[in-house]
Amino acid sequence: MAELKRFIVRRLVTFIPTLIGVTLLVFIIANLIPADPARAWAGGEKASPEVIERIREEYHLNDPWYVQYVFLMKKLFTNDIVSPRTHNKIWDDLIFGTSQGVAGAGTKYGRFFITLQLTLFAFLYIVFIGIPLGVLSALKKDSPLDSAVRSLALVGVSTPVFWLGYLLIYIFFVRFRVIELAGFPEPTQRITGIMVIDALLLGENDIAIQIINRLALPAFVLGFIGIGVIARITRNAFLETWNADYIEFGKARGLRKSRLMRHALKNALVPIVTVLGLQFGGLLGGAPITETVFGIPGMGRYMIEAIRNFDYPALIGGVLLFALIYMLANLIVDITYALIDPRVRY
Amino acid sequence: MEICKPILEVKDLYVNFYTYAGIVKAIDGVTFTVCEGETFCLVGETGCGKTVTSRAITKLVPEPGRIEKGEIIYHTPYGKINLLELPEDKLREIRGKEIAYIFQDPAAALDPLYTIGYQIAETMVEHKTVPKWKEAFIKAIDVLRSVLMPDPEKRVKAYPHELSGGMKQRSVIGIGLSNQPRIIIADEPTSYLDVTIQAQIMDLLRKLKNEKRLTIILITHNMGLVAEMCDRVAVMYAGNIVELGTVEQVFKNPLHPYTKGLLRAVPNPLTKIERLEAIPGTVPNLIYPPPGCRFHPRCSYTMDICKREKPRLVEIEPGHHVACWLYSR
Numbered sequence: 001m002a003e004l005k006r007f008i009v010r011r012l013v014t015f016i017p018t019l020i021g022v023t024l025l026v027f028i029i030a031n032l033i034p035a036d037p038a039r040a041w042a043g044g045e046k047a048s049p050e051v052i053e054r055i056r057e058e059y060h061l062n063d064p065w066y067v068q069y070v071f072l073m074k075k076l077f078t079n080d081i082v083s084p085r086t087h088n089k090i091w092d093d094l095i096f097g098t099s100q101g102v103a104g105a106g107t108k109y110g111r112f113f114i115t116l117q118l119t120l121f122a123f124l125y126i127v128f129i130g131i132p133l134g135v136l137s138a139l140k141k142d143s144p145l146d147s148a149v150r151s152l153a154l155v156g157v158s159t160p161v162f163w164l165g166y167l168l169i170y171i172f173f174v175r176f177r178v179i180e181l182a183g184f185p186e187p188t189q190r191i192t193g194i195m196v197i198d199a200l201l202l203g204e205n206d207i208a209i210q211i212i213n214r215l216a217l218p219a220f221v222l223g224f225i226g227i228g229v230i231a232r233i234t235r236n237a238f239l240e241t242w243n244a245d246y247i248e249f250g251k252a253r254g255l256r257k258s259r260l261m262r263h264a265l266k267n268a269l270v271p272i273v274t275v276l277g278l279q280f281g282g283l284l285g286g287a288p289i290t291e292t293v294f295g296i297p298g299m300g301r302y303m304i305e306a307i308r309n310f311d312y313p314a315l316i317g318g319v320l321l322f323a324l325i326y327m328l329a330n331l332i333v334d335i336t337y338a339l340i341d342p343r344v345r346y
Numbered sequence: 347m348e349i350c351k352p353i354l355e356v357k358d359l360y361v362n363f364y365t366y367a368g369i370v371k372a373i374d375g376v377t378f379t380v381c382e383g384e385t386f387c388l389v390g391e392t393g394c395g396k397t398v399t400s401r402a403i404t405k406l407v408p409e410p411g412r413i414e415k416g417e418i419i420y421h422t423p424y425g426k427i428n429l430l431e432l433p434e435d436k437l438r439e440i441r442g443k444e445i446a447y448i449f450q451d452p453a454a455a456l457d458p459l460y461t462i463g464y465q466i467a468e469t470m471v472e473h474k475t476v477p478k479w480k481e482a483f484i485k486a487i488d489v490l491r492s493v494l495m496p497d498p499e500k501r502v503k504a505y506p507h508e509l510s511g512g513m514k515q516r517s518v519i520g521i522g523l524s525n526q527p528r529i530i531i532a533d534e535p536t537s538y539l540d541v542t543i544q545a546q547i548m549d550l551l552r553k554l555k556n557e558k559r560l561t562i563i564l565i566t567h568n569m570g571l572v573a574e575m576c577d578r579v580a581v582m583y584a585g586n587i588v589e590l591g592t593v594e595q596v597f598k599n600p601l602h603p604y605t606k607g608l609l610r611a612v613p614n615p616l617t618k619i620e621r622l623e624a625i626p627g628t629v630p631n632l633i634y635p636p637p638g639c640r641f642h643p644r645c646s647y648t649m650d651i652c653k654r655e656k657p658r659l660v661e662i663e664p665g666h667h668v669a670c671w672l673y674s675r
Contacts, residue, residue: 254442
């Protein structure tokens with residue numbers, strides 16, 4: 001246990017240089033764009049020179065780039081920087097919630113939590129559809145089902161997210177009207193940050209159902225690539241362990257098939273978990289398109305708006321958060337290895 | 347010799363493997379009887395079908411193999427059953443409970459992600475010989491003690507990678523014995539172990555056999571082991587049994603040219619020989635097996651009939667059978 005703690009601390013320390021590197025890279029690229037952010041923030045061509053000058057002062061735009069960067073990071077650290085676009089503090093927009101947030105109304109949840117919830121839903125799809133499909137496909141090797149699952153990975157990777165999104169909107173919204181595409185219900189109180197869980201904790205079941213209803217389809221679209229990929233990885237890993245000697249010995253000692261499958265699946269879990277961790281990052285990257293297609297006021301859309309308006313303080317804040325989540329996901333994967341396999345040592 | 351009370355009869359067993367290269371006729375009409383309480387040995391070179399025969403007994407032939415025909419008669423205290431006709435779920439109840447296996451490579455036979463205590467307990471709980479997991483874990487310690495595992499209270503919580511090869515094989519034997527089976531099929535139980543450990547494991551098997559009145563089917567290519575452990579021995583060659591008899595009969599008076607060659611190729615534990623000789627030629631390709639007697643291309647006594655017709659196993663003296671045209675006309 002002490003070893004595990006040391007390992008986690010060591011890994012957390014390596015987060016710092018990574019975060020600096022990621023933000024620095026985004027900052028430099030944003031700075032290379034030949035545009036005048038101050039003018040854009042002040043309102044474009046017709047902005048008055050005094051306002052532009054005041055914004056330059058406020059955001060240190062006249063200083064060299066490294067001073068700007070340090071200023072930005074410091075302010076981000078203390079949540080003391082206002083997005084020139086939304087006029088809210090950046091972490092209020094993303095995490096803490098604002099009095100005047102999504103669509104004008106106040107929100108208790110920052111946009112990050114909306115995206116996180118969408119991502120977790122998509123992740124559930126991947127785990128609970130992808131893994132069973134993979135196992136099934138391995139058990140029925142070379143059957144039509146197996147071929148279908150194997151081609152699903154290919155179809156998933158080559159289907160554009162926006163196309164699938166619009167197709168499903170056409171079917172479920174335009175034709176059958178079973179989903180909603182506007183508004184985003186919130187529970188009355190923020191507890192954990194995940195809306196569905198909060199709603200259930202508060203006993204506000206109808207709100208939980210509304211949220212699930214709102215997210216079910218976009219999460220499926222977001223997770224679609226992952227389902228095929230995980231099914232394929234699971235199939236191959238499971239096939240390998242299913243032919244292992246300990247499964248043969250398991251049969252010889254008269255274990256039931258369900259128990260044999262448990263042994264095989266647990267042994268196949270290491271590659272599956274690795275890919276799941278990577279998939280989680282992929283989901284975050286896929287969120288902007290899905291959110292735009294389905295009109296979800298999440299962080300991905302927030303960042304697209306930020307890019308469009310040269311709002312690079314908000315952009316870097318968002319990138320910082322994405323990077324942090326990605327690294328955390330991979331840290332969790334590494335810890336999971338030790339939980340699965342007693343041979344793993346840190 | 348005592349009167350044989352049969353516990354297991356293998357009758358006219360045929361197993362084929364359907365590979366891309368063609369149909370491998372791995373087991374070609376094998377027949378033998380195992381008597382209760384004896385140690386019956388199957389010997390032969392690698393690839394002669396010993397392991398497949400032993401797995402076929404409880405229908406554990408791996409893909410793409412198929413049991414084509416034959417009967418496996420198992421004598422329970424309540425009567426005879428043909429294991430090959432038993433539905434899968436009934437067969438599962440026999441595997442590991444009535445007929446248990448010990449595999450060749452203990453490191454691969456144990457699931458690396460579970461403690462050995464768990465795997466022993468699991469075997470008992472799955473067969474309902476112990477109703478509760480908690481009890482099963484406690485009983486697992488006794489099982490480990492019975493296979494002479496050092497420090498069983500501690501080892502029961504150990505993962506396979508924390509044990510030595512000998513301890514792993516003791517655990518595998520423990521798993522095999524946990525439900526007090528009537529027959530143990532030990533498939534080269536010592537070939538992955540150091541020589542010193544081999545002797546310990548064989549001692550253990552002999553001790554357990556005497557204590558629990560087990561019937562052991564031992565599969566090996568080690569003639570020394572055969573002489574030491576077995577009551578009766580069946581010599582296999584290319585999917586056939588070529589000679590069958592008591593250890594005395596087979597070692598002192600080998601009849602089949604292959605058995606003779608085999609005994610000249612290894613130091614014979616019962617008679618002294620001057621120098622070791624190899625059997626000329628190689629094991630035949632079983633996709634296109636030689637017609638007639640499968641040994642005839644390597645045999646120095648080949649006659650015309652050997653190339654045409656397959657010899658049947660016939661009794662030459664009481665209990666001593668051979669499948670060779672030299673002895674049957």
